[in-house]
Amino acid sequence: xxxxxxxxxxxxxxxxxxxxxxxxxxxxxxxxxxxxxxxxxxxxxxxxxxxxxxxxxxxxxxxxxxxxxxxxxxxxxxxxxxxxxxxxxxxxxxxxxxxxxxxxxxxxxxxxxxxxxxxxxxxxxxxxxxxxxxxxxxxxxxx
Numbered sequence: 001x002x003x004x005x006x007x008x009x010x011x012x013x014x015x016x017x018x019x020x021x022x023x024x025x026x027x028x029x030x031x032x033x034x035x036x037x038x039x040x041x042x043x044x045x046x047x048x049x050x051x052x053x054x055x056x057x058x059x060x061x062x063x064x065x066x067x068x069x070x071x072x073x074x075x076x077x078x079x080x081x082x083x084x085x086x087x088x089x090x091x092x093x094x095x096x097x098x099x100x101x102x103x104x105x106x107x108x109x110x111x112x113x114x115x116x117x118x119x120x121x122x123x124x125x126x127x128x129x130x131x132x133x134x135x136x137x138x139x140x141x142x143x
Contacts, residue, residue, distance in 0.1 A: 003080050003087060010076030010091045010124075014068035021064025030057050043105070050106050058112050065116075066123045069095055073127025088128035092121030 026034030036049045072095070073088035080087035099116040108116075 006076045006078075006080030006087045007090050007094070009079055010072035010074075010087065011094055012072075013075045014072030014091070014095060014124075017068035017071045018064045021067060022061060025057060025060040025064070029060060030054065033057055046105075047107065050108060058108060062112075062115050062119060065095070065099065065119050069120045069123030070127040070130070073124030074131045075127070076124070077128040077131035084132060085125055085128050088124040089121060092124035095120040095124065 026037065030053070033049065033053050037046065040046050040049065069092060072091050076087035076091045077084050096117065099120060103113060103116055
């Protein structure tokens, strides 16, 4: 039960971080893209908007994916405890599937597909690698 909770909460944490970064992307960094895409439900119109989007829009999305996956991997490992990378890898696979589903909706440039397939699992594992250090630091300072 703890393992399932760890992955679910890791996925939730990753999603929240990604949504914050993507909100910042379309409302602060590239508001013109956000305004163009606002309320668009037609797939072809959305594809046209994405085709005209600057590379920076996609790079910020990837940054959000890295940060979110790292945070999610950290939390999943922290909650799941042992073995350290199992929860992070499962989370990374689930996030990769979610990324593929998002890409099927957009579709992004070819290089972005490659990034989608490569970014989630290593980033979640990086978060898992950080978790034992954080847990050790908590044990040094009694509550």
